[in-house]
Amino acid sequence: MLAYNFNWDVIWRQWPTIIEALLLGIGLAVASLAIGCIIGILCAFGRVSRHKWLDWAIWSYVEFIRNTPLLLLIFFVYFGLPQMGIRAFDKIESFILTLSLYAGAYMCEVFRAGLASIPNQYVEAAKAIGLRPWQRQLYVVLPVMFRITLPSISNTLISLFKDTSLAAAIAVPELTFTARQINANTFRVMEAWLTASALYLATSYAIAWVLRLVERRYSVIR
Amino acid sequence: MQNHMKPNATSAATGAMPLLRAVDVHKSYDRLEVLKGISMDVEQGEVLALIGASGSGKTTFLRCINLLEEFQQGEIDLDGEPIGYRMTGGRRRKIPEAALSAQRARIGMVFQSFNLFPHMTAEQNVMLGLTKVRGKPAAEARDIARHWLERVGLAERRGHYPFQLSGGQQQRVAIARAVAMEPRLVLFDEVTSALDPELVAEVLGVMQDLARSGMTMIVVSHEMLFVREVASRVVFMDGGHVVAQGPPQELFRDPESERLRSFLGRFHGVFS
Ligand SMILES: Nc1ncnc2c1ncn2[C@@H]1O[C@H](COP(=O)(O)OP(=O)(O)OP(=O)(O)O)[C@@H](O)[C@H]1O
Ligand SMILES: [Mg+2]
Numbered sequence: 001m002l003a004y005n006f007n008w009d010v011i012w013r014q015w016p017t018i019i020e021a022l023l024l025g026i027g028l029a030v031a032s033l034a035i036g037c038i039i040g041i042l043c044a045f046g047r048v049s050r051h052k053w054l055d056w057a058i059w060s061y062v063e064f065i066r067n068t069p070l071l072l073l074i075f076f077v078y079f080g081l082p083q084m085g086i087r088a089f090d091k092i093e094s095f096i097l098t099l100s101l102y103a104g105a106y107m108c109e110v111f112r113a114g115l116a117s118i119p120n121q122y123v124e125a126a127k128a129i130g131l132r133p134w135q136r137q138l139y140v141v142l143p144v145m146f147r148i149t150l151p152s153i154s155n156t157l158i159s160l161f162k163d164t165s166l167a168a169a170i171a172v173p174e175l176t177f178t179a180r181q182i183n184a185n186t187f188r189v190m191e192a193w194l195t196a197s198a199l200y201l202a203t204s205y206a207i208a209w210v211l212r213l214v215e216r217r218y219s220v221i222r
Numbered sequence: 223m224q225n226h227m228k229p230n231a232t233s234a235a236t237g238a239m240p241l242l243r244a245v246d247v248h249k250s251y252d253r254l255e256v257l258k259g260i261s262m263d264v265e266q267g268e269v270l271a272l273i274g275a276s277g278s279g280k281t282t283f284l285r286c287i288n289l290l291e292e293f294q295q296g297e298i299d300l301d302g303e304p305i306g307y308r309m310t311g312g313r314r315r316k317i318p319e320a321a322l323s324a325q326r327a328r329i330g331m332v333f334q335s336f337n338l339f340p341h342m343t344a345e346q347n348v349m350l351g352l353t354k355v356r357g358k359p360a361a362e363a364r365d366i367a368r369h370w371l372e373r374v375g376l377a378e379r380r381g382h383y384p385f386q387l388s389g390g391q392q393q394r395v396a397i398a399r400a401v402a403m404e405p406r407l408v409l410f411d412e413v414t415s416a417l418d419p420e421l422v423a424e425v426l427g428v429m430q431d432l433a434r435s436g437m438t439m440i441v442v443s444h445e446m447l448f449v450r451e452v453a454s455r456v457v458f459m460d461g462g463h464v465v466a467q468g469p470p471q472e473l474f475r476d477p478e479s480e481r482l483r484s485f486l487g488r489f490h491g492v493f494s
Contacts, residue, residue, distance in 0.1 A: 124290055125337035125396075129351035129403060130327025133319050139350060143341045218341075 010186045011195050014178075021178035022199050026207075028174065029161040031096050036103025036160075037153070041142070043104065044111035058108065065105035071166050074098050078170045095167045103160055110152045114145040147218050154211035158204050165200075175199060239302050241266045241438055242287070242407055247296035249282055256282045257293065258462035264407065264440060269433045271453035271470070272442045275485055278459040280442045284409045287440070288331045289322050300328060300406060327355050330400030330408035334416050336392040338384040344371060344395045345380040348402050356403065370398035374428045390421030394428055401432060408432070410441045446489045450474060458482045 011018070043058045065073070077098045078091060089097060118141060126136040168177035179196035183189055240263035249257035256279045264270050272280045285291040287298055289306045298305045305325050307314050316322075338347050348367035352358045358366070371380045374394040384392055393413055400408050410429065414422045426448050433439060433452050443449055449456060450470045457467040458479065466479045477483045 121333065121335055121337040122339060125331075125333065125339065127290060127323070127326055128288055128329075128331040128333075129399065130323050130355040131351070132323045135354055139354060140339055144339075147341055 004190060006191060007188060008191055010182060010188045011191050014182055018175070018178055018182075018195065018199070021173055021175045022203065024172070025161060025164040025167075025174040026203065028092070028096060028099065028164045028167065028172075029157060032099035032103050032160055033153070033157050035096070035100035036107050036156075039100065039104025040107025040111045043108035044115055045137075047108070047112055048115055062105045062108050065102055070098075070102055070163055071169060073102060074166055074170060077101075091167075091170050091172050095164075095170065095172050099160060099163065102163075103156060106156060107153075110149050110156070111145060114149040114152075115141070117148055118144050150211075150215050150218060154208065154215065157211065158207055161204060161207060162200060238265075240264060241268075241301060242440075243297075243299045243302075244283075244287070245297045245299075247283070247286060247293050247298060249279075249286055249291065249293040256462050257286070259296070260459075260462070260464055261296075262457055262464060262467070264438060267436045267438055268454045269437075269439045269441060269452055271449040271456045272440060272459060273444070273446075273449065273456060273485070274459035274465075279462045280459055281411050283459070284331070284411050284440065284442060287407075288329050288409060289326055290331075292316065300325065323355075327351070327403060328406050330403060330405035332393070332396050332400050332408065332410045332413045334412045336384070336389070336396045336416075338392055338395055338399070340384050343381050343383055344376060344387065344398075347384075347395055348399045351399065351403050366402050367398070370402045371395070373431070374398045375424070388421060389417045390424045393417065393425045397425070397428055397432070401437065407438045407440065410439060410443070412442050412444065414443070414445060446486075458485065460485070 043062070046054045046058045049055075074095060077089075078094045081087075081089070081094070122140055122144060123136055126140045131139065164174050165176035167174050168180060171177060175196050179192040183192040186192075242264040243262075245261050247257050247260040248255065260279070260283055262270075272283070274280055282291060286293045287305070292306070297307070306317060306322065308317050309315075317325075338344075339350065342350065345364065345367045348370060349360070349363040352363035352366055353360055356363075368377070368380060371377055374397055376391060376394055376398070379387060379391060379395075382391075384395070387395065397413075413429075414425050417425065422445070426445060429439070429441070430448075430452050441449070441453065453470050455467060456470045456473050458465050458473070458481075460481045466473060466477065466482050473482070474486060477486060
C-alpha cells in the first residue's frame with residue numbers, strides 16, 4: 001500500500017493561481033519565441049551575407065549560447081547585469097531577454113538551414129519579374145523559408161515552454177515556482193508536482209496540436 | 223557561312239532601331255568561354271527561335287539578356303538602352319541592383335522548370351509582379367491576372383497552388399505571369415522539355431497564340447515542328463557562336479553550314 005493520502009483540496013483552492021502561473025509560462029515562451037525568431041532571422045541573413053566579421057560574431061554568439069546551460073544564462077542576466085550597472089529589467093523581463101537570446105541562437109541555425117534549402121529557381125523567378133532584392137526576400141524567400149521551417153519552429157516553442165520552468169530559479173511566479181510554493185506551504189508534495197506535470201504535459205500536447213493545424217494550413221510546398 | 227560578328231542586315235537596311243540588339247557578347251564561367259561573340263538583332267514582333275546542340279550556349283545567352291548572368295564583354299541593348307552595364311569614366315561597370323531590377327521587369331522569362339512561387343496560388347503568382355513591381359492596385363492586378371489565366375486556359379484553376387497543378391498547367395501559369403507584366407520581350411528556355419509528351423501541345427498552343435498576337439519572343443526549343451511553324455527567324459548556335467540564321471523555310475531546306483546540316487539530321491522526319 002502507498003503510505004500517502006491524497007488530498008486535492010489545496011489544489012482546488014489554488015486553482016486560479018495555478019492557471020495564472022500556467023498562462024504566464026505560455027506567455028513567456030511565446031514572447032521569447034517571437035523575439036527569438038526576429039533575432040534568428042537577422043542572424044541567419046547575417047551569416048549568409050558575406051561579411052566575414054559579422055559571420056564570425058554571430059557564430060560566436062550561437063556557439064556560446066548553445067554550449068552554456070540555460071540556468072547559468074538566466075543567473076548571469078538576472079544577477080550579473082545589475083552588477084555591471086544595467087538595472088533596466090525586472091525578473092520577468094530579464095527572463096524573457098535570456099530565453100529570447102537562447103531561442104535566437106537556435107532559430108538562427110534553423111533559419112540558416114531553411115535559407116540554404118530554398119531552391120535558387122524561386123529567387124531567379126522573382127528576379128525575372130523585376131522584384132528588387134529586399135522584395136525578393138520579403139515576398140518569396142521569407143515566406144518559403146517560414147513554411148519549410150515551421151515544424152522546427154513548433155518544436156522550439158514546445159521546448160521553450162518547458163524551459164520556462166527554469167524561471168522558478170529567479171522567483172518568476174510560473175507553474176514550477178507556484179507548485180513549489182504550494183508544496184512548501186501545505187506539504188502536499190505529490191498533489192502539487194503531479195498537477196504541475198499534468199499541466200505541462202497537457203499544454204505541450206495542446207501547443208503541438210494547434211501547430212499541427214497551422215502546419216497543415218501552410219504546407220503548400222511539396 | 224554568315225558573318226556572326228555583325229548584327230544582321232534587316233535593321234541596318236531600314237534604319238529602324240531593333241528592339242533588342244546584342245553585339246559581340248562574350249561570357250565565361252571561370253576560364254571556360256561559353257559565349258564567344260554573339261551578335262544578333264531582334265525586331266519588334268519577331269519570334270526568334272534559338273536552336274543548337276546541348277552546351278552550345280543558348281540558355282547562357284538568354285540568361286545574359288535577362289541579367290541573371292554577368293557577361294564580360296560586348297553589349298546588349300533593349301530599345302537602344304544598354305542592359306546591365308554602363309560605361310563610366312572609360313570603365314565598364316555593372317549598374318546598381320535597383321536599376322537592374324527595373325530592366326529585368328521589361329523582359330519576361332519562362333523557365334524550363336516553371337519556377338512558380340510555391341506558396342502562392344496561380345492568381346497570386348501572376349499578381350505579385352503587377353502589384354509590387356508595376357505598382358498596380360490589387361483589384362486591377364487581380365483583373366489582369368484573371369484575364370491572362372483565362373487566356374492560357376486556366377480560369378478555373380486560379381485558386382490552385384502549384385503543387386495542385388500538372389506540369390503543363392504550371393508552365394501556362396508561368397507564361398501568364400511573364401506576359402501579364404507587358405514586357406517588351408519574352409524569353410522562353412526549353413519550356414516544354416520538362417513536360418510529359420501529352421502536355422507539350424497545350425503549352426506550345428499558348429505560345430503560338432502569343433506569337434500571333436505580336437509578342438516579341440526569343441524561344442529556345444528542340445520542338446522543330448513548332449520552330450518551323452511559328453518562328454519568323456531561326457538562329458543556329460554552335461560552340462558559343464552564331465553559325466547560321468535565316469527564315470526557317472530557307473534555313474531548313476538547304477542548310478549551308480555543315481554543323482547545321484548534321485544538327486538537323488537528328489530531327490529527320492520533321493524536314494522531309
Ligand atoms: N553555372 C555554370 N558554371 C559553369 N559552366 C556552366 C554553367 N552553366 C553552363 N555552363 C556551361 O556552359 C556551356 C553552355 O551551357 P548552356 O546551358 O548555355 O547550353 P545550352 O545550349 O542551353 O544547352 P542545353 O540544350 O543542354 O540546354 C556548357 O558547356 C555548360 O557546361
Ligand atoms: Mg539550355
